[in-house]
Amino acid sequence: MTPVHAPADHPAMPPAKVGILIANLGTPDGYDYWSMRRYLNEFLSDKRVIDYPAWKWQPLLQGIILTKRPFTSGANYKLIWNHEADESPLMTITKQQVTALRAAAQAEWGDRVMVDFCMRYGNPSTQDVLDRMVKAGCTRIVFLPLYPQYAGATSATANDQLFRALMAQKWQPAVRTVEPYFDRADYIDALAQSVERALDGKVPGKLVASYHGMPRRYLMEGDPYHCQCQKTSRLLQERLGWPDGVIDTTFQSVFGTEEWLRPYTVEHVAELARAGHTDIAVISPAFAADCIETLEEIQGEIREAFEHAGGQQFTYIPCLNDDAAHIQVLLNVVRENIGGWV
CATH class of the missing domain: 3.40.50.1400 (Rossmann fold)
Structure with a gap:
């Protein structure tokens, strides 16, 4: 016109x-x-x-x-x-x-x-x-x-x-x-609903909240990502009404030789299995959609590390994707x- x-x-x-x-x-x-x-x-x-x-x-x-x-x-x-x-x-x-x-x-x-x-x-x-x-x-x-x-x-x-x-x-x-x-009440509630559906309302021995990693140096230089991940996990635990210690915050997808944010997910799940936590669930709150890091890395490499260390039940909770x-x-x-x- x-x-x-x-x-x-x-x-x-x-x-x-x-x-x-x-x-x-x-x-x-x-x-x-x-x-x-x-x-x-x-x-x-x-x-x-x-x-x-x-x-x-x-x-x-x-x-x-x-x-x-x-x-x-x-x-x-x-x-x-x-x-x-x-x-x-x-x-x-x-x-x-x-x-x-x-x-x-x-x-x-x-x-x-x-x-x-x-x-x-x-x-x-x-x-x-x-x-x-x-x-x-x-x-x-x-x-x-x-x-x-x-x-x-x-x-x-x-x-x-x-x-x-x-x-x-x-x-x-x-x-x-x-x-x-990361800290919106509606976002935390959507995450909690996905956990409750996947676990049928049960409280797991451990829920590993695995976030994409980044060099630790970035945190020291002022990037707020690490703190925001920690807050998302804390708010999710509060919304679910779970006791302290059920949710562990970890970081995946390490690249190169530099020190990255810890603990590393692939190492942590193996440590959990060796410590007797043979039934765990894993969620990825940093990803809005399932992708190579969740569908292949978590359900492949990370699952295998857990099972190789003696883990028995590994439940992956999908990303929120196009959930209503x-x-x-x-x-x-x-x-x-x-x-x-x-």
Whole structure:
């Protein structure tokens, strides 16, 4: 449509609307060598993820890591790949989440909003989706990284990528970035409900809350991730009404030789088994959707470490994914951040 009072040769402009842009970590396009290499190169070249000087890190990355790791990572992705849709489970679940959130948002605000998603690494890229939203008339955008706890290597790098994408826009939309939601009562309640369903209301000997790890140095440099993970676990225990000591907070996905946040999940579950805790449950509160770290690492490497040490019953509690309570949390977060715009 042409703006009122505009000259006849004025370019057409779509009706203004508010965009709701969900961001997740990313996924390779396939599990073949070159798809994995492209994805890992983008991911591991991010200075928020690996902050070593380029002169020190890039020769190692390009010469050794990206020669070997695409094969091993690709083999792991193949184990969990959604072959029917030819995509990773993270992509499948993110699409389901966005479909549900879109329906809820349109029921509340109608055509005044547009809901879409992007990936920090891989496709659909932040740049491509932002371009699409701007062309569709989004003059205001609520940007929601799907990370309950803030970390520089997750929430911040997602925001960085959005800001870089904005630099390419002739007419930049107004943007609101959403704060982490690790301690929201509705999020904690959704987590608790998932635990209660999975365990049929029983209190386990141990519930291991396994969060994605990061170098301990980042904590000492001011990253709040570790503290926010600890608070999520504490609030979950309080909501469940469990005594102290039932929930253990651990960290997984250690990479490289640097000291990372401890205890390491893979070591801790083995220690639990050797100490006589042969029946445990594991949950991953840092992940909004099941992915390679939960479907392959937790249910593969970590489960095997537990069983090899004498563990007998290993229960994995799925991520919140597109559970109705989770979608309601996301809608509530959007509603609070969209205030005054619709």
